[in-house]
Amino acid sequence: MTRVSDSAVDYSRRHLRFGWWSLLCFLTLGFGLELLHGFKVGFYLDVSNETRRLMWTLAHAHGALLGLVHILYALCLRLFPGVAAGSQGPISSSLIGASLLLPGGFFLGGVGFYSGDPGLGILTVPVGATLLVIAVFLIARASAALDGDPGESGQHPGGGKAR
Numbered sequence: 117m118t119r120v121s122d123s124a125v126d127y128s129r130r131h132l133r134f135g136w137w138s139l140l141c142f143l144t145l146g147f148g149l150e151l152l153h154g155f156k157v158g159f160y161l162d163v164s165n166e167t168r169r170l171m172w173t174l175a176h177a178h179g180a181l182l183g184l185v186h187i188l189y190a191l192c193l194r195l196f197p198g199v200a201a202g203s204q205g206p207i208s209s210s211l212i213g214a215s216l217l218l219p220g221g222f223f224l225g226g227v228g229f230y231s232g233d234p235g236l237g238i239l240t241v242p243v244g245a246t247l248l249v250i251a252v253f254l255i256a257r258a259s260a261a262l263d264g265d266p267g268e269s270g271q272h273p274g275g276g277k278a279r
């Protein structure tokens with residue numbers, strides 16, 4: 117039990133850190149897009165560059181939302197430390213991989229593009245999307261094993277056993 121709780125706390129810390137830093141990164145990207153609008157930069161706003169605008173908007177939106185997913189997962193691990201005890205490693209790696217490959221691929225797809233088609237970076241997007249689906253499936257499956265509230269299952273927010 118202690119080992120399960122300790123690893124849940126470790127994973128929780130990892131995803132809380134990763135989530136807040138990635139949220140900062142992708143909100144900063146949103147702020148950057150805002151500046152490109154403010155200064156009417158053609159490199160971003162010209163009709164001929166609309167692929168770049170779409171790709172970078174998608175990178176910003178998916179990156180910010182995935183940052184929130186990491187924070188949500190970290191909070192779930194604190195509330196239910198026993199959840200997904202055997203799958204925390206694969207869930208964690210899949211979520212982090214998704215956060216790098218999905219928005220990262222959109223961003224790279226907008227750096228260089230070919231007459232309306234995104235650049236080759238876009239190829240990492242389906243890989244990231246698959247990792248995200250795997251992580252969400254594993255979390256959903258693990259959540260089915262929960263019965264009752266954390267108090268009833270003898271688990272205590274923070275990772276220790278309820279006293």
Ligand code: HEM
Nearest residue numbers: 143145146147148149150151153169173176177180181184
């Ligand atoms: C958790 C926070 C945020 C989320 C989930 C989010 C999500 C999104 C989404 C879904 C879009 C696409 C909207 C559409 O095209 O219909 C978007 C666009 C945009 N966001 Fe955010 N956003 C967040 C925070 C921010 C912040 C803090 C800024 C800037 C200070 C920002 C700047 C922008 C800009 C400039 C666009 C338009 C890009 C364009 O069309 O050229 N966002 N955001």
